[in-house]
Amino acid sequence: MRSYKIAAIPADGIGPEVIEAGLDVLKALAERDGDLNFEVTTFDWGSDYYKKHGEMMPKDGPDQLKPFDAIYFGAVGAPDVPDHITLWGLRLPICQGFDQYANVRPTKILPGITSPLAGVGPGDLDWVIVRENSEGEYSGVGGRAHRGLPEEVGMEVSVFTRTGVARIMRYAFKLAQSRPRKLLTVVTKSNAQRHGMVMWDEIAAEVARDFPDVTWDKMLVDAMTVRMTLHPQSLDTIVATNLHADILSDLAGALAGSLGVAPTGNIDPERRFPSMFEPIHGSAFDITGKGIANPVATFWTAAQMLEHLGEPDAAKRLMVAVEQVCADGVLTPDVGGGATTKDVTAAVIGAIHGANA
Ligand code: IPM
Ligand code: MG
Numbered sequence: 001m002r003s004y005k006i007a008a009i010p011a012d013g014i015g016p017e018v019i020e021a022g023l024d025v026l027k028a029l030a031e032r033d034g035d036l037n038f039e040v041t042t043f044d045w046g047s048d049y050y051k052k053h054g055e056m057m058p059k060d061g062p063d064q065l066k067p068f069d070a071i072y073f074g075a076v077g078a079p080d081v082p083d084h085i086t087l088w089g090l091r092l093p094i095c096q097g098f099d100q101y102a103n104v105r106p107t108k109i110l111p112g113i114t115s116p117l118a119g120v121g122p123g124d125l126d127w128v129i130v131r132e133n134s135e136g137e138y139s140g141v142g143g144r145a146h147r148g149l150p151e152e153v154g155m156e157v158s159v160f161t162r163t164g165v166a167r168i169m170r171y172a173f174k175l176a177q178s179r180p181r182k183l184l185t186v187v188t189k190s191n192a193q194r195h196g197m198v199m200w201d202e203i204a205a206e207v208a209r210d211f212p213d214v215t216w217d218k219m220l221v222d223a224m225t226v227r228m229t230l231h232p233q234s235l236d237t238i239v240a241t242n243l244h245a246d247i248l249s250d251l252a253g254a255l256a257g258s259l260g261v262a263p264t265g266n267i268d269p270e271r272r273f274p275s276m277f278e279p280i281h282g283s284a285f286d287i288t289g290k291g292i293a294n295p296v297a298t299f300w301t302a303a304q305m306l307e308h309l310g311e312p313d314a315a316k317r318l319m320v321a322v323e324q325v326c327a328d329g330v331l332t333p334d335v336g337g338g339a340t341t342k343d344v345t346a347a348v349i350g351a352i353h354g355a356n357a
Contacts (some may be wrong), residue, residue: 003037004309007068007274011046011090013283014293015074021295021345022072022302028349029306029314036314041068047078047086056089062097065274070305073278074298079285088140095133096140098273100266101164102171103131103242104304105249105280110296111327113257113335117232125232125256128179130172131245133266135164136196138242158241160196162203169207171269172239176214179237184216187224187240187248200241225251253280260294260334263301265308277305291340294332296322299348321351 008023010016023040030036043064045057056076058064065071071094076086094100108126109115115125139159146152169186176184186204190197201218208216219227221244227234228251240248253262262280279297287293299322306315325347331337332344339347 001035001037002311003039004069005067006038006040006305007065007071008040008042008074009045009071009090010042010074011076011283012048012078012086013075013285013288014281015046015076015283017288017291017293017341018279018295018298019072019074021341022298024345025295025299025318025348025352026302028352029318032317032352033314036311040072045090046076047081050081050086050089056086057093061090062094065094065098068274069309071274071276072302072305073276075279075281075283077283077285092138092140094276095266098266098268098276099134099270100268100273100275101132101134101167102265102267102269103133103245104175104265104267105129105131105245105252105262106300106304107249107252107256107262109256110261111323112329112331113261113326115255115257117229117255120232120255127232127235127252128175128237129245129249129252130168130175130237130239131249132164132168132240132242134242135159135161136242158193158196158243160199160241162199165200165203166207167269168239169204170210172237173207173211173214173216176216176237177211181236182214183236184214185224185235185238186216186218187221187238187244188218189221189244191220197241204239221248224248228252228255249280258294258335259297260332261296261300263297263304265301265304267308275305275308277301277308291342292332292334293341294334295341295344295348296326296332317352318348321348321354324351 010019026038050056076091106128109122137158141157142155144154190201253259259281264280266276303315303318330339330347
């Protein structure tokens with residue numbers, strides 16, 4: 001029996017609804033396989049935990065997570081707790097503490113889902129955004145002085161290290177090389193930001209030499225938004241800094257039809273620590289408890305998790321099932337349907353057990 005230890009952290013908002021759906025789907029995959037097992041432990045960390053204990057997770061939280069093969073994460077953020085507390089109390093300490101430096105965000109237009117771009121359908125937009133996930137604008141370096149006084153100052157320092165940039169470039173080139181088009185776009189802003197971003201460009205060019213079969217180009221981040229919108233077919237793999245990729249991946253999700261389907265993997269490529277898989281959409285308190293959260297992003301990220309665990313067949317089976325269900329029009333309201341989270345989950349489980357999967 002191939003068995004994996006999964007730490008589930010449903011956390012806030014619709015997180016528990018979509019993670020429950022995701023765990024049901026994993027169970028179905030295990031049953032269908034017959035020789036596959038997921039040993040799931042659920043942690044109650046998040047904003048409610050914070051309101052009771054004054055911290056988002058226990059001090060030894062990361063130590064508790066270390067023995068797991070992967071982390072399956074819901075969403076973090078609550079209307080009554082400041083965002084920087086929820087984020088820096090739970091998700092970022094896991095990403096940074098476990099050196100999950102590659103944040104991988106695939107985007108494509110799933111069958112049955114309509115892009116807001118006229119004339120753009122499945123096949124025209126099939127990207128993977130690789131987000132630097134350990135430093136850059138999210139390094140947490142900076143400070144505030146003279147609070148409340150007219151001379152108050154706040155500094156948010158972007159940190160780029162040769163090690164950090166080289167390893168994300170290498171990851172992105174390798175990923176581009178593994179995809180049929182072998183095409184990589186390096187996003188930058190080295191016209192205005194003349195230190196870290198110029199180094200970023202130089203390291204990209206150095207790493208490129210080791211990947212002669214990958215075609216690559218460079219785009220300024222502002223122009224990149226235009227290219228993504230007007231020429232989506234011209235892009236394949238994309239690498240960008242922490243903040244640039246944060247912004248571009250929201251745009252990518254919207255162009256592909258909905259953030260409700262966009263997944264992400266926070267990956268430690270060296271496998272020293274568990275990697276963490278989550279939907280991008282966030283806690284969505286406006287629809288929490290209504291049973292209409294789109295579970296597709298959480299299913300897609302489960303497929304990323306299965307790939308990472310070395311279970312490509314199960315990953316493929318899950319994505320085939322998800323695409324079939326989308327094509328059949330079993331869609332939640334965010335993508336124009338009338339189905340509930342449970343309807344979509346039941347349909348995907350049905351497809352997993354079905355003849356085609
Ligand atoms: C994302 C999110 C987070 C980020 C938020 C919740 C801080 O927008 O995963 O893209 O900026 O990293
Ligand atoms: Mg974001």
